[in-house]
Amino acid sequence: MKVSEILSKDFIIEELNSTDKESAINELIDLFKDDPRIINIEKVKQAVLEREKIMSTGVGKGFAIPHGKTDSVKEIIAAFGRKKDGIDYEALDGNPVNLIFLLVGKDTMISAHIKLLSRISRMMNKDDFRLRLLNAKDSEEIMNVFLEEEKSYLEI
Template sequence: MNLFSLLDQVTVLPNFVVGSKEELINALVDALEEKMESGEQLEEVHKAVFEREEIMSTGVGKGLAIPHAKTKAVTENLAAFALLKEPLDFDSIDNEPVRLVFLLVGPESNNSQHIKLLSRISRLMNSGSFREKILGCTSTEEILDAFQEEEEKYFVS
């Protein structure tokens, strides 16, 4: 599974403006609403992501955050991505604000795939040239194209 296949026109938020970490996470989870069968399911995803964030910030450094969770509420991996217009404090491990935020939600029953996807996000976003490319994007289409091109270079699904 590649990351590009998890993203679409609804789940990519370019030039996104938010006032807080909580508002950002809520917006990313809400972007998954079309993929949910019920409001209860969406609420469970919100709860799972915030519970995970309470354990330790998912601001991993280099301007990137990867909020994530596993939950019984979903049966497949879901993702959303935001490119923030302005840097936002995310309690990152390097104490730097974030502009790139990749949300990953997966089923509790598939731990190994969840870990592989988190690893793929980290490896992809660890590329300085890729981060710069994403930061230069101004539309959903540009972001989706950038993810697709980068994954085709490095990963074979």
């Protein structure tokens, strides 16, 4: 499964309105309000925020990968948001976060969830990739950055 198979430009926010971690996570999850793949959006929020309490998913270098697993989704869903000014995300390196990739997995699809988290992490650790995401002009260009980057990865 590829990141580009679960992310679409409809679930990309070019510039988040949020100024803190919890509201940024909620802003991304709210993109799925009327999505038929969601059984209970409040339980989705709860799963992601509960995971966040264990340890910040702000992993450093200006990016975060909030994630969770729940039976309140019918399949793995993803969203991406950008905040050029950065958000105080309580990141592990103490720096603000500009790029947030939300991943919510179905609790019976643990292997696919872990593989996707690993792939997203590898992609986001690349300086040039993060820079291209920050400089992309709109959601379509952001999606194209993901598509181009993923061409260099083997199928998982």
